[in-house]
Amino acid sequence: MTTRIEEKLYRIYWEFFEKAERERRWSVFDDIPWDKVNQEASEDLALCAETFCCVELYLPDYITYALGVVRNSFGQSWFQANWGYEESKHALSLGEYLVRSGKRTKDQLHDLHNRIFSKQFVGKYPTAIGGTCYGIVQEMATFLIYCKHRARAAAEGDECLRTIYNLIARDEIAHAHFYGDAIKVFLESDREGTLEHLVHVMQTFEMPGVDIVPDYDSRILKMREAGIDSTVFNRKVFQPILSYLSVTRDEMRKARLSLKAKDDKRRPKEGVSAPASARAM
Ligand SMILES: [Fe+2]
Ligand SMILES: [Fe+2]
Incomplete structure (x- = not known):
């Protein structure tokens, strides 16, 4: 029997999908100004x-992970199928950019593809x-x-890459x-339990590429120059989420406090749970 929660999740997915189809679809082939690549842009931008x-x-x-945890929900699992299509264009357009900008050769890109799966996201x-949190x-x-x-x-005059980031950013906020x-549906059904999940995720969050992306340590230094530290993360990620919810x-x-009390009860000798951290890329 379909539950009330499941009905709502299905409706949310239906609305998300309609909006995606009508307003947000974009093509790697037709919507990116490939002729506006700035080949003089810096290596940092390419990196x-x-x-x-x-x-x-x-x-x-x-x-694999996401479908594993939401498999019993029609709305959520169909979302993940659509999500996978949209995310696939992110990797394809960025890879194509690297080659068309002359920053990487096709061989280097294929080499990267091969190195990716030596480690696994779990x-x-x-x-x-x-x-979901x-x-x-x-x-x-x-x-x-x-x-x-x-x-x-934009500051480096690369209209092609600016457009790619713009299209991807639109997708990411729609996913969020x-x-x-x-x-919100989970909150209606079990507010305290759902908030404990959210707290746990916020306390233990790491970006998905941490420690698995090839040459992670050398890349992270350049990425941090974009200026996203834990204060910015708190103000521009955690706070907007709380206000959206x-x-x-x-x-x-x-x-x-409730989560900590449960943790302490479960692991009396191990002390407190993990400290708040948000290792952002
Ligand atoms: Fe993405
Ligand atoms: Fe996304």
Whole structure:
């Protein structure tokens, strides 16, 4: 029997999909001004584009994880199928940019493809609610990062890369809102339990590419120059999520205390849970 929650998730997906089809679809072939690549742009710009490309290339791992946790929900699993299509264009357009800009050869790009799967992305949150909370934080953070790099591409006069980042950013914020709308449904059904999942994700969050992207340590230094530290992360990722969900700081504080009490009870000798951290790329 279809539950009330499932009905709502299906409706949310239907609305998301209609909007995507009518307003947000874009083509790698027709909507990117490939002739406006700036071949004189800096290597730093290319390195960041390559790093984003790497993160997006773990798509099969992300889909495997996500479908594993939301498989019992029609609305959410169909969302993940559509999400995979949209995300696939992110990796393809960035890879194509690297070659057309002359920053990387086709052989280098294929070499990167081959190196990607020497490591695997493994999702840390085994439930649909936890995975959805991870989804909103990851998408909101990714949206912020692409907006920052859209400005960087514009500053270097690369209209092609600016357009790619712009199209990708639009997709990422739409994904964040889908996850947010799903979380609202979970909140209606179990507010305290859902907030505990959200707290747990915010306390333990890491961007998906951390430690698995090839040459991660050397890339991260360049990525951090975009200026996304934990203060910015808190202000531009966590706070907008809470306001989108209409969740107050006081509710989060209570959920944090409740989660800690449960953790302490479960692991009396191990002490407190993990410290708040947000290792952003
Ligand atoms: Fe993406
Ligand atoms: Fe996304």
